[in-house]
Amino acid sequence: MRIADNDIQRPSASSLLAVVVVYKLCPSKSSTLQTLLATAKNVSSEELNLKIVVWDNTPGGQEIEKLPDGVSYVSAPENPGLALAYNHVLALAEAEGYEWLLTLDQDSLLPADFLKRISDLTCKLGPVEKIGAIVPQVIAGGRIMSPFHFIFKAIPRLFPRGFVGIWKGAVYAANSGAVLRVNAVREIGGYDLMFPLDLSDTSLFHRLHASGKQVFISGDLSMGHDFALxxxxxxxxxxxxxxxxxxxxxxxxxxxxxxxxxxxxxxxxxxxxxxxxxxxxxxxxxxxxxxxxxxxxTTRKARIAAWRTWATRRRDESSASTHLQQRAI
Known part of the structure; x- marks a missing residue:
């Protein structure tokens, strides 16, 4: 299914809260933050109501340089992972009335027209409640890495370069660059804290699909990213x-x-x-x-049971030990 630009009437400016999670890296050195600020200059406040939050998972915290005006900073020195960080910022977006949440890791490269294109898409797709997320194509080492779907519900397959539209089945995408409808993510309970880091995005998109939401793939918009794996x-x-x-x-x-x-x-x-x-x-x-x-x-049943015990302890220990320090720099 494809949605043409003239199929949906464009309303007034949409609202987007962007969060950049950093780890052992000064925010000013983050390629993501640098390119996010650059692309923000190419979209007006009349087109997009934008707020930026830097979430710092550096263990023990760190001294940072002054950030641009309007950029909020949160330090989580216990390093609780991505899921908890995104859930906290999701709650902030909900409380402050933002419609969309943009999740970003520290080492992405956003193109100059990224926010302009996202602004257009969020305005046009805002009334389409079945759309739970908008995702670009993510490139690493010259190869498309995200988004993807499964053939026969088993074999992952990437979408062709430049694919634009809505896939009829489940779509999975990387956290970094994903634009999520705040209400849709809230309806499924946010990110699953049992998957705090590497599978946090896979779990989220799986549950979005299970809840009946669809993903709009903007393959005409690509961004670079460095995958740790x-x-x-x-x-x-x-x-x-x-x-x-x-x-x-x-x-x-x-x-x-x-x-x-x-x-x-x-x-x-x-x-x-x-x-x-x-x-x-x-x-x-x-x-x-x-x-x-x-x-x-090892039997599947035994594997699941052992993982649940271990992951529950990890989740509870992380949630109990997290103390946030929030300020505007």
Missing amino acids: HNKQTRMSIQRYDASLLDDCAFWDMYMGPLARFERVVRFSVRALKELFTPEAADFRRRTVLELRRRLF
């Missing part, structure tokens, strides 16, 4: 990789079918083989092989 040796700790493997397995165990779970086993087997020829990835390869053995020789 593509450079594990320098971007991920072993502990985070372990957590990512467990969360990945839990999501597929709980929400995907046998064919999809088999596809993941094949996928991780290929990953382990590739890591065999990368000496610096030896520790990650061992973890990948251990995870493959667990998926092959």
Whole structure:
């Protein structure tokens, strides 16, 4: 399904709250914040009511430089992850009457026309309540990485470059660059704190689809992004990789079918083989092989039960220890 520009009457300015989550990086050094501020200059306040929040997950906090006027800053020195950060800002957007929430990681590159295009889309799609999200195409290393859908509910397939419109089935997209309808995300309870980081976006879009919402894919709008999983040796700790493997397995165990779970086993087997020829990835390869053995020789029921116990403890400890420091810089 495609929606032409002249199919929907354009109302007055829409409202968007943008959040940039940083980790061990000064906000002023974030490519996302830099390009967000640059693209904001290309859209007027009459077209888009915009607010920007920088959420800092740096453990222990950090001293930062002065940020531009109007940019709010929140420090979460316990590093609670992405899901809790986005939920806090979702609540802020709801309280202040923003219709849309733009979620961003620290290392994206937004094109100059990003907010202009988003402004047009949110105005035109605002009255279409079934649209729960608007997503661009995300590019990493010259390859499209997001959004995607599943063939036979098992095999992930990317949308072709430049695809614009609404896909009839479930659509999955990266957190960074996603424009979410605040009411739609609130209706499903926000981000699931059981998936605080790597599967937070997959879980969110899965539940949006289950609630009857659809995703508008703006393939004419592309943005660059650096995915941590593509450079594990320098971007991920072993502990985070372990957590990512467990969360990945839990999501597929709980929400995907046998064919999809088999596809993941094949996928991780290929990953382990590739890591065999990368000496610096030896520790990650061992973890990948251990995870493959667990998926092959531990029952699905036992895997889910063990994950629920571990993930519940992680969620509760993170929520209890989070103390926010909010200020305008």
